[in-house]
Amino acid sequence: MRKKTFMICFIIILILCAVIVIGGCGAHQAMPPEGGTDGDVVTASGDGENVTDANTDDSQTGKEDPEQSDEPEETEKPAEKPAEKPAKEPDDADAPSKGSDKSVRGIPDVIDTRTKDDGDLLVVVNKYHAVSKNYKPKDLVTIDNKYGTWNNMELKSEAYDAFLKLYKDAKKQGFNLKLCSAMRSYSTQKSLYENAVATRGREMANIRSAYPGRSEHHTGLAIDVTSASMGWGLTQDFADYPDGQWINEHCQEYGFIIRYPKGKTDITGYDYEPWHLRYVGVDAATYIMENGLTLEEYVGVE
Numbered sequence: 001m002r003k004k005t006f007m008i009c010f011i012i013i014l015i016l017c018a019v020i021v022i023g024g025c026g027a028h029q030a031m032p033p034e035g036g037t038d039g040d041v042v043t044a045s046g047d048g049e050n051v052t053d054a055n056t057d058d059s060q061t062g063k064e065d066p067e068q069s070d071e072p073e074e075t076e077k078p079a080e081k082p083a084e085k086p087a088k089e090p091d092d093a094d095a096p097s098k099g100s101d102k103s104v105r106g107i108p109d110v111i112d113t114r115t116k117d118d119g120d121l122l123v124v125v126n127k128y129h130a131v132s133k134n135y136k137p138k139d140l141v142t143i144d145n146k147y148g149t150w151n152n153m154e155l156k157s158e159a160y161d162a163f164l165k166l167y168k169d170a171k172k173q174g175f176n177l178k179l180c181s182a183m184r185s186y187s188t189q190k191s192l193y194e195n196a197v198a199t200r201g202r203e204m205a206n207i208r209s210a211y212p213g214r215s216e217h218h219t220g221l222a223i224d225v226t227s228a229s230m231g232w233g234l235t236q237d238f239a240d241y242p243d244g245q246w247i248n249e250h251c252q253e254y255g256f257i258i259r260y261p262k263g264k265t266d267i268t269g270y271d272y273e274p275w276h277l278r279y280v281g282v283d284a285a286t287y288i289m290e291n292g293l294t295l296e297e298y299v300g301v302e
Helices: 003-031 034-045 049-088 157-172 186-198 203-207 236-240 240-255 282-290 297-299
Strands: 110-113 127-130 140-142 154-156 175-181 222-226 256-260 273-279
Touching: 003 110, 110 175, 154 157, 157 175, 157 186, 157 240, 157 273, 175 236, 186 203, 203 240, 222 240, 236 240, 240 256, 240 273, 282 297
Parallel strands: 110 127
Antiparallel strands: 140 154, 175 222, 222 273, 256 273
16 A cells, blocks of 8 residues: 555655756747847837938938038039139239229229320229239338338338338337338239139129229338237238327328228228328328318319
8 A cells, every 4th residue: 555655645746857958948948038138128228219210320421421512512613613703803904893883892993094104192902993914113122120010121212211201200109010001013902802703702702802903002001000919910900009199190290191081982992091001291181181071082083
């Protein structure tokens, strides 16, 4: 009896063990692989979305690359056009501008063109009255480099002598002045004008920079004055500095005028330039400055 009971128990145990082993193997096969588990955890934590976003960004970057390579071309095309226009402008100062624009921001037809320097201190060179490419002022002298921000500048001798007197008296007042521009040739003015058009646009350039052949710097009678207080630059607030104020109040004593006064753009064609002085002689300068005139108004020309 005992043997029979033992055998029955033994058989039951064997059956239970078999069931456990079979069940365990089925459960293990049903579990996901470890990599899948890590993947699920990554996704659940949000990093999976980041990975997806990163992949998306890569694909977007790939899509944007052609657009980015196109953008410089689209940006360059407008920039090339204004840069080319000055080169296409007629070199002859006598040639009319496009449409013969008579506004202050335009370039009108010239009324007359001088080819030789006749010594007239009151010669008017502006948008209507030009000088030829080969115009060369008489009595040019080389400016001592210590008086300029550039070397080997030139000026008509009478205007240079007047500047030296102005310079010395300004020095006594504690002002340190220098010339940053004097006589300019046609080719130099052409380069300056083209650069102004390329950087500022044609309309703005036309009230800030003279068209070649129409700059009075070509006469050898005009100077641009700067100072140490201005960092040797040229800005309209020069008139607010003591040295700029002194020049405005005393330049006529040396035969100079502020050639482009404030509020006279419609007459001179150019914006206010407190640094731009023009030599006309003491008598004319005194009358012009005391009466708030422009050279055009004094001489009676357009």
